Amino acid sequence: MSAASGDMSGRVVLVTGAGSGIGRATALLLAREGGRVLAADRDGEAAANTAAKGAGELVSVEADVADEEAVARMFERCEQELGVPTVLANIAGVGSTTTAPDTPLEIWEKVFAVNARGTFLCCKHAIPRMAAAGGGSIVNMASVAGIMGLRNRAAYCASKGAVIALTRALAVDHVDDGIRVNCICPGTVDSPWVRRLVEESGEVIDTLVARQPMGRLGTPEEIAAAVLYVASETAAFMTGSALVLDGGMFPG
Ligand SMILES: NC(=O)c1ccc[n+]([C@@H]2O[C@H](COP(=O)([O-])OP(=O)(O)OC[C@H]3O[C@@H](n4cnc5c(N)ncnc54)[C@H](O)[C@@H]3O)[C@@H](O)[C@H]2O)c1
Numbered sequence: 001m002s003a004a005s006g007d008m009s010g011r012v013v014l015v016t017g018a019g020s021g022i023g024r025a026t027a028l029l030l031a032r033e034g035g036r037v038l039a040a041d042r043d044g045e046a047a048a049n050t051a052a053k054g055a056g057e058l059v060s061v062e063a064d065v066a067d068e069e070a071v072a073r074m075f076e077r078c079e080q081e082l083g084v085p086t087v088l089a090n091i092a093g094v095g096s097t098t099t100a101p102d103t104p105l106e107i108w109e110k111v112f113a114v115n116a117r118g119t120f121l122c123c124k125h126a127i128p129r130m131a132a133a134g135g136g137s138i139v140n141m142a143s144v145a146g147i148m149g150l151r152n153r154a155a156y157c158a159s160k161g162a163v164i165a166l167t168r169a170l171a172v173d174h175v176d177d178g179i180r181v182n183c184i185c186p187g188t189v190d191s192p193w194v195r196r197l198v199e200e201s202g203e204v205i206d207t208l209v210a211r212q213p214m215g216r217l218g219t220p221e222e223i224a225a226a227v228l229y230v231a232s233e234t235a236a237f238m239t240g241s242a243l244v245l246d247g248g249m250f251p252g
Pocket of ligand 1: 092
């Protein structure tokens, strides 16, 4: 699974959640590979930091993917600054750490607002633009949590299942527009989020590592490499897929 160097040359790329972890690694890699990248994040300072650190062309924008007006403004900004995005990486996401009975409704709503609604809104605003431009590639960040049960992650698992189902629906609806829609299902990745999770919930890294037969966490760069492959023309025959990268965690 490798996309050739320079595979993003001349492509306008929009990455959400680009201020941290997997989104940051993705924005940096796709810019290095020649993409003209809009690094978007709810945390505008973090997005600006990613853009400042990158090699290649990166512009940052503060945008909350759960807010449709903000999403519309984000796409307008992308067109003004860089052009019509023909690659969209929907990576912004939030987690949950409880069973269903222990999940307050507002946490359920928040997790779905970012993970499911946010992915939907970005796709909704991207697809007509990509179709008019002759096609494109959308990569949604799901999780193994969307295909298997993980303890104490009820809202998160459900929201990532929604991302996978949305990916498949969009793939068949827009195949004739030349738009490929796929998602990636990582196992546990060593990102700032996972470090925060460990601090907040008392989960120890060893437990998370032990769930993955490879005996280690993934890295944001490994997931970014998969986003590059899926987004690139190397993966031209791939649509509606959920690519699992989890060190062997999902039993298959
Ligand atoms: N780290 C893991 O183990 C893991 C595993 C599977 C899937 N994922 C998924 O990968 C994605 C990135 O995770 P990460 O570990 O890099 O997390 P992270 O917390 O390090 O980064 C997430 C980024 O998304 C941004 N964000 C959150 N809500 C947003 C919103 N409403 N609008 C715009 N930006 C928003 C945050 O500000 C942050 O910069 C998430 O969708 C997550 O569900 C992560």
